[in-house]
Amino acid sequence: MQTTTTQTELLVKMTITAWDVQNNQFHKLLNELTDEQLYKQIAPGKNRGIYLLGHLIAVSDAVLPLLDFSELLFPELQAVFIKNPDNPAQEMPSITTLKENLQAVNAKLNEHIKATTAAQWLERHTAITPEAFINEPHRNKLNVIISRTNHMANHLGQLLLLK
Amino acid sequence: MQTTTTQTELLVKMTITAWDVQNNQFHKLLNELTDEQLYKQIAPGKNRGIYLLGHLIAVSDAVLPLLDFSELLFPELQAVFIKNPDNPAQEMPSITTLKENLQAVNAKLNEHIKATTAAQWLERHTAITPEAFINEPHRNKLNVIISRTNHMANHLGQLLLLK
Numbered sequence: 398m399q400t401t402t403t404q405t406e407l408l409v410k411m412t413i414t415a416w417d418v419q420n421n422q423f424h425k426l427l428n429e430l431t432d433e434q435l436y437k438q439i440a441p442g443k444n445r446g447i448y449l450l451g452h453l454i455a456v457s458d459a460v461l462p463l464l465d466f467s468e469l470l471f472p473e474l475q476a477v478f479i480k481n482p483d484n485p486a487q488e489m490p491s492i493t494t495l496k497e498n499l500q501a502v503n504a505k506l507n508e509h510i511k512a513t514t515a516a517q518w519l520e521r522h523t524a525i526t527p528e529a530f531i532n533e534p535h536r537n538k539l540n541v542i543i544s545r546t547n548h549m550a551n552h553l554g555q556l557l558l559l560k
Numbered sequence: 561m562q563t564t565t566t567q568t569e570l571l572v573k574m575t576i577t578a579w580d581v582q583n584n585q586f587h588k589l590l591n592e593l594t595d596e597q598l599y600k601q602i603a604p605g606k607n608r609g610i611y612l613l614g615h616l617i618a619v620s621d622a623v624l625p626l627l628d629f630s631e632l633l634f635p636e637l638q639a640v641f642i643k644n645p646d647n648p649a650q651e652m653p654s655i656t657t658l659k660e661n662l663q664a665v666n667a668k669l670n671e672h673i674k675a676t677t678a679a680q681w682l683e684r685h686t687a688i689t690p691e692a693f694i695n696e697p698h699r700n701k702l703n704v705i706i707s708r709t710n711h712m713a714n715h716l717g718q719l720l721l722l723k
Binding site for chain 1: 570573581602603606697698702703707710713714715716718
């Protein structure tokens with residue numbers, strides 16, 4: 398039997414690796430798609446690539462305060478890419494700017510992810526109270542990574558259709 | 561500090577719950593889509609819904625031997641839905657049959673998932689040798705669930721476009 402630390406560290410590492418895999422695939426796909434492709438809809442009548450790009454950045458950015466890592470880096474993205482659906486009449490940052498935003502969010506996230514210990518991953522995130530967390534210990538920081546990994550996989554499957 | 565068992569059990573539970581969430585969304589989506597919709601392409605020139613349905617069943621079925629739970633329930637699906645790309649000229653089971661296959665695979669998987677202890681989730685899967693597993697302990701049974709969860713999320717994002 399392994400020690401507590403070793404087993405927990407292994408399970409945390411597996412989860413963070415799965416998150417990294419999705420982020421690396423996202424990065425790779427962005428390098429393969431032209432701006433013209435990103436301005437197209439993923440399917441007739443559905444979201445455009447640029448909207449999903451902005452959406453994934455905004456969702457990753459929102460992980461920063463949720464995990465108590467930092468404030469939002471780009472709060473202006475929340476309204477355009479999360480609170481509202483895609484709208485070609487809506488002014489949006491350029492794809493070049495969005496890609497820079499993505500790099501900045503990922504750099505900040507990675508800095509904090511690397512500095513977080515296995516024990517800290519099992520602590521509560523900021524959207525649950527200490528009282529509620531006593532009975533719902535699964536609502537910890539690592540669970541945010543699990544849910545955001547699946548969310549990213551969901552939209553990456555759609556962005557792949559632009560190729 | 562929690563005991564080894566409690567921490568490991570919590571992390572295993574979080575991972576299995578994420579898998580269940582994707583499967584429940586898949587099931588819900590299948591109940592919402594008509595057979596006519598499932599015979600359509602998710603986007604022009606891309607896979608049809610029926611192919612992705614069969615693909616997800618075949619991939620889940622292949623988890624059974626990989627986790628040493630049982631043999632494949634529907635070995636004939638592997639060639640059509642994994643080894644080969646979508647092809648409208650290829651004979652395929654009806655959607656009714658595929659949905660029955662899905663229920664059978666999920667029932668068998670759930671039976672074994674429920675019976676697997678936290679310690680057993682950290683054992684090697686059948687595609688890695690005991691020798692290699694010593695240095696790569698992350699290649700355990702739980703990691704198969706993590707990767708298949710993300711795989712399903714990826715294709716669910718695509719199937720959602722049929723709505």
